[in-house]
Amino acid sequence: MAVRTIGVAVNGVTGRMGYRQHLVRSLLPLRDEGVRLQDGTVLKVEPVLVGRNADKLKEIAERHDLARWTTDLDSALADPSVEIYFDSQVTSRHVESITKALRAGKHVYTEKPVSDTVEQALELARLADSLSLRHGVVADKLYLPGIRKLKRLIDGGFFGRILSVRGEFGYWVFEGDWQPAQRPSWNYRAEDGGGIVSDMFCHWSYLLHDLFGRVEAVTAKAVTHIPTRWDEQNNAYEATADDAAYGIFEIANGVIAQINSSWCVRVRRDELVEFQVDGTEGSAVAGLRECFAQTRAVTPKPVWNPDLPVTHPFREQWQQVPDNEEFDNGFKVQWAEFLRHVYDGAPFPHDFRAGARGVALAAAGLQSSSEGRRVEIADV
Structure with a gap:
C-alpha cells in the first residue's frame, strides 16, 4: 500500500474554529487515518501551523506533536512539501493570503466568507482556474x-x-x-x-x-x-x-x-x-x-x-x-472530500464561486x- 504525505499550511489555527474543528477534529485524525485515493494510495496530511502569535503556535505544536510552525506565511508557501493552503483567519485577511497561496501554486481551501465582496471571490476563482489549482469553501x-x-x-x-x-x-x-x-x-x-x-x-x-x-x-x-x-x-x-x-x-x-x-x-x-x-x-x-x-x-x-x-x-x-x-x-468529512477533489478529481461543488453566492x-x-x-x- 503506497502512502503519500502532503503538507497543509493552516493559517489561523489559534482561533476557536481553526483549532477545534479543522486541526483537532479533522486534520490530525486525517494525519493518522489517511484518505484512500482511487489508485489505492493512502494520502496523509501533515499540518504546518501558520499565525501571528509565536507563543500560541509553539504551544499548539508541542501539544499535538507537530514539527512545523511559523509566523511567516511566505516561508510556509515557499515550502515545496506544502501543497494545500487553508485559511481560517478573519475575513478581512482572506483575499491577500489566498492570493499569495494561489500565486505560490497551492490549492486552497478556506473558511467562509471567502471574501468581503462578490467580485473579490470571483476574482479568486478566476485566478485559481487560470493556474489550474483546486479551490474550496467550508460548507459544514x-x-x-x-x-x-x-x-x-x-x-x-x-x-x-x-x-x-x-x-x-x-x-x-x-x-x-x-x-x-x-x-x-x-x-x-x-x-x-x-x-x-x-x-x-x-x-x-x-x-x-x-x-x-x-x-x-x-x-x-x-x-x-x-x-x-x-x-x-x-x-x-x-x-x-x-x-x-x-x-x-x-x-x-x-x-x-x-x-x-x-x-x-x-x-x-x-x-x-x-x-x-x-x-x-x-x-x-x-x-x-x-x-x-x-x-x-x-x-x-x-x-x-x-x-x-x-x-x-x-x-x-x-x-x-x-x-x-x-x-x-462534518468538517473532517468535507476535508476528505476536498482532498479527493484535489488528488482524484472528484466533484466538489463548494468552490469559490459557491462562496461568492454566499x-x-x-x-x-x-x-x-x-x-x-x-x-x-x-x-x-
Missing part, C-alpha cells in the same frame, strides 16, 4: 447528521411538493461584563468584519441552494440588539455589527424560507439550530443531530379554541428519522435591511 452545515437525514427525506420524495422552510438559529452570547462571552469580540465590530449577516447568511446560502434551489430574492432586517459589549481584556466597546437578523428568502422553485439568526436569543428548542420543512405529503424538523418527520396520513387535525386546554401531544406525533449510518465529524446573499441581506425593501439576487 450540510454535513450535520440532522441535515443529512433531511437530505435523505428530500431525495426520497418524502415531502411531495416542498412549500416552505422555517429556520431558527442562535443562542445567548454573554455580553462579557459579568460572564465571559462565548464568541470573540471582533464578531460584534463591523470594522473588523463582524456581523451575523455576513457570518450566517453565507451558511444559509449553500444550505438553501443545495437542499431546495437557488435563492432569487431576500427581504431582511438586521439589528444590533446589544449596543455595548466587553472584550477579552474586559474593556467595554461599542457593538457596531448586527447581532440578529430576520430574513425571508425566495427560492427559484417557489419555496419560501424564513430564517431567524440571533446571538441575543435564549434557547427553548431541542437544538441550537432547527429547520422545519413543510410539503404537501409531509413535514420534517431537522437539527444538528436529529430529524423528526410527520406524514400527511398521520397529520393531526387540531381546531383553534383558546378557551380549552390543548389536548394534542404535538411533539409525540412525530417519528424520529433513524441514523441508518455512522456520522463522522457573499452575494449577505450583501443583499444588508442592502435589504438598510433600504427597507426586497432585494433580488443575480446568479453568480
